[in-house]
Amino acid sequence: MIEALTASQRSGVIDGDRRLFVDGDRSGDMLRYVTTNAGKVREAETYLADGTVRQLDFDYAEIQADSLAPIAARGAREAYREAGGPVLVDDAGLFIEALDGFPGPYSSYVETTLGIDRVWEVARDLENRRAAFRCTLAYCDGDDFAATPDPIDRGDRSAAAAAGPARDSDEASAEGSTESATPTNVLPVKLFQGAVPGRIVAPRGDGGFGYDPIFEHDGETLAEMSTAAKNAVSHRGRAFEKFAEWYADR
Numbered sequence: 001m002i003e004a005l006t007a008s009q010r011s012g013v014i015d016g017d018r019r020l021f022v023d024g025d026r027s028g029d030m031l032r033y034v035t036t037n038a039g040k041v042r043e044a045e046t047y048l049a050d051g052t053v054r055q056l057d058f059d060y061a062e063i064q065a066d067s068l069a070p071i072a073a074r075g076a077r078e079a080y081r082e083a084g085g086p087v088l089v090d091d092a093g094l095f096i097e098a099l100d101g102f103p104g105p106y107s108s109y110v111e112t113t114l115g116i117d118r119v120w121e122v123a124r125d126l127e128n129r130r131a132a133f134r135c136t137l138a139y140c141d142g143d144d145f146a147a148t149p150d151p152i153d154r155g156d157r158s159a160a161a162a163a164g165p166a167r168d169s170d171e172a173s174a175e176g177s178t179e180s181a182t183p184t185n186v187l188p189v190k191l192f193q194g195a196v197p198g199r200i201v202a203p204r205g206d207g208g209f210g211y212d213p214i215f216e217h218d219g220e221t222l223a224e225m226s227t228a229a230k231n232a233v234s235h236r237g238r239a240f241e242k243f244a245e246w247y248a249d250r
């Protein structure tokens with residue numbers, strides 16, 4: 001179900017960074033996945049308990065940053081202030097190793113402007129065509145979080161940057177995250193990262209979307225895989241696995 005917030009749903013009282021809902025308004029309880037893509041919500045539903053997530057079509061401002069975490073964290077804060085209840089924002093991108101992670105956080109812009117065929121043309125002459133899709137999920141519900149291996153963005157950009165993107169196979173990046181002093185006026189955001197390793201190849205396959213035709217994992221491009229097979233290996237799926245495990249106890 002797609003939700004666009006109405007004025008009455010936004011009728012909570014703002015208290016600093018917290019939006020306190022008036023009596024009887026339970027619309028703040030449900031987890032809202034902030035995306036324009038209904039396919040992503042269906043994917044999320046496969047990881048979460050029935051009826052816990054709904055789509056929220058909300059256009060948050062995307063900041064420029066050289067990693068996904070601060071972009072997703074910022075979006076989650078803005079979406080939480082708008083929705084007044086638990087929100088989940090994702091940011092994803094393709095990182096080509098020999099190009100220092102290009103297009104990375106700019107993947108969407110590059111897809112729209114250059115297009116994936118031109119990205120393949122840039123990559124085809126590279127000796128090393130290893131790449132990864134990465135995804136960061138950012139969760140905000142107005143509360144603070146206990147320290148765990150997953151990074152927490154507390155509004156200090158350096159904290160998220162220090163956590164860095166998830167590593168491919170061992171995905172050990174989160175453990176080293178730092179938690180800086182918490183500015184009192186900033187909403188804490190919990191981050192979950194997933195990555196899928198692969199390499200850039202000439203376009204193959206008709207399925208999927210975005211860069212799928214030029215990204216090969218285990219001998220197949222993501223565009224050649226069934227939706228179920230792609231979801232089983234995808235960066236977003238890996239991030240969702242971590243989120244769902246944590247959220248089940250929240």
Ligand code: IMP
Pocket residue numbers: 090091092093094107108109111133208209210211212222234
């Ligand atoms: P977003 O953060 O999901 O909007 O994705 C940012 C960019 O990465 C867009 O250009 C997407 O097309 C691309 N992208 C994200 N996830 C995937 C994927 O699973 N396959 C192919 N491209 C993706």
